[in-house]
Amino acid sequence: MTGSLSIFLPDGDSPNTDSLNTLAATITSTASANLDVSVVVPTFREVENLTTLTEQLFAALHERSLTGELIVVDDNSCDGTIELCQRLAETYPIRLVVRTEERGLATAVIRGFSEASGTYVVVMDADLSHPPTAVPTLLETLQTNQADFVIGSRYVKGGTIDESWSIFRRINSRVAGFLATGLTSAKDPMAGFFAIRRSQLGDVTRLNPCGYKIGLETIVRCECKSVAEVPIHFEDRQFGESKLNLKEQWLYVRHLLRLYAFRYPEACRFMTFGAVGLSGMIVDLVTFSSLTPSLGLSAARAAAIWVAMTWNFELNRRVTFKTSAKSSIAAAYVRFCTACLTGAALSWGTFVGLTSLSESFRNQPVATAVVGTFAAAIVNYVLCRSWVFVTGKPQQLEAAPVAVTPDILTLDKEERPAQPPTRIAA
Numbered sequence: 001m002t003g004s005l006s007i008f009l010p011d012g013d014s015p016n017t018d019s020l021n022t023l024a025a026t027i028t029s030t031a032s033a034n035l036d037v038s039v040v041v042p043t044f045r046e047v048e049n050l051t052t053l054t055e056q057l058f059a060a061l062h063e064r065s066l067t068g069e070l071i072v073v074d075d076n077s078c079d080g081t082i083e084l085c086q087r088l089a090e091t092y093p094i095r096l097v098v099r100t101e102e103r104g105l106a107t108a109v110i111r112g113f114s115e116a117s118g119t120y121v122v123v124m125d126a127d128l129s130h131p132p133t134a135v136p137t138l139l140e141t142l143q144t145n146q147a148d149f150v151i152g153s154r155y156v157k158g159g160t161i162d163e164s165w166s167i168f169r170r171i172n173s174r175v176a177g178f179l180a181t182g183l184t185s186a187k188d189p190m191a192g193f194f195a196i197r198r199s200q201l202g203d204v205t206r207l208n209p210c211g212y213k214i215g216l217e218t219i220v221r222c223e224c225k226s227v228a229e230v231p232i233h234f235e236d237r238q239f240g241e242s243k244l245n246l247k248e249q250w251l252y253v254r255h256l257l258r259l260y261a262f263r264y265p266e267a268c269r270f271m272t273f274g275a276v277g278l279s280g281m282i283v284d285l286v287t288f289s290s291l292t293p294s295l296g297l298s299a300a301r302a303a304a305i306w307v308a309m310t311w312n313f314e315l316n317r318r319v320t321f322k323t324s325a326k327s328s329i330a331a332a333y334v335r336f337c338t339a340c341l342t343g344a345a346l347s348w349g350t351f352v353g354l355t356s357l358s359e360s361f362r363n364q365p366v367a368t369a370v371v372g373t374f375a376a377a378i379v380n381y382v383l384c385r386s387w388v389f390v391t392g393k394p395q396q397l398e399a400a401p402v403a404v405t406p407d408i409l410t411l412d413k414e415e416r417p418a419q420p421p422t423r424i425a426a
């Protein structure tokens, strides 16, 4: 179970001072191909935890005759992680990637995915919150349950959490999980301990997280249909500091919105269209009340409707249907006004039709008007989508995926070592 560890300089560089500008920060082992599992561990200042994690992990794999590698993706912790990995690699197949230009748990895991070579990939924290002894069970569940994704779960029967976990953390975790219920039925979708087939990951550049919930991101974007959960005991960290902060919570909300837009693109687009419509109503009322004193009621009404319609057109063009194929703005504007008039006629026709049909509609004129408005909104949306703004696929509303950083990374100037570690072989 030994591996050799090397730090590489980029091709063509000699170990002089200039070449330090591009000091390679990828440490690789010569672990054999055809591994059962690559275990990806993102780290930031976890040097106190790495030895125990490595020992327990490889003992667990060895016990079940599984072959594996540990891929540590460190964001230049400068806490002795590099040196420790060098020492550990004398005994264990470890690869270390040190990123110097990027920070973040989720992108670190994606980097680990791109380095993985095992049939299966497991992701876990370095802080010993996730029991390494559970890794073989996750892999067995992946095989025997025909699952696409297996979570080491705190919230299925048998799962437990360290008693020292504060009430705030508990509520936070539960609420965050609840908010994701439209994306997965898993009980612990927030977990950072999971296993997946490498083939299921596919092209990892399509992963596009904006927070630290890489497990949820992977379930949604890699379209994992069946998600299984294995109970674990979640231990609170003994050493090192937590990286969970308020900014991460805010990023999680943004991340959720992105994932919902990815999973339900049409519904999200319709809701955006509705929000634009509501903003148009406000513009309409404000314009109407400000123009009435100078223009009089009739002219002010006509001007307000026109201003609101133009407002809606611009917002829909820029936001709701921003992926439209490029067409003349003037032509699209004329089509939009036609669609609005069609919607208005339908709204009026529905109101008149329903109230003349039945006494109960006549008794509820406001509710009947709402029915007409809703019907008009749907027709208006369909016209906008298929005619006014000829759209691309809704998924294209997504931002560009996170780029996977190259193997050879640049260290910040002040962090360059005095002598280049040209090649350290253990």
Ligand SMILES: Nc1nc2c(ncn2[C@@H]2O[C@H](COP(=O)(O)OP(=O)(O)OP(=O)(O)O)[C@@H](O)[C@H]2O)c(=O)[nH]1
Pocket: 041, 042, 043, 044, 045, 046, 073, 074, 075, 103, 104, 105, 108, 124, 125, 126, 127, 129, 192, 236, 237, 241, 242, 243, 244
């Ligand atoms: N590479 C990298 N790893 C990170 C970063 N932030 C956190 N990690 C690692 O991701 C894992 C989970 O981070 P934690 O700080 O334990 O987050 P948490 O589990 O929500 O919080 P606590 O367990 O309470 O500390 C750990 O292995 C961290 O070292 C980062 O910016 N870059």
Ligand SMILES: [Mg+2]
Pocket: 125, 127, 129, 237
């Ligand atoms: Mg932790």
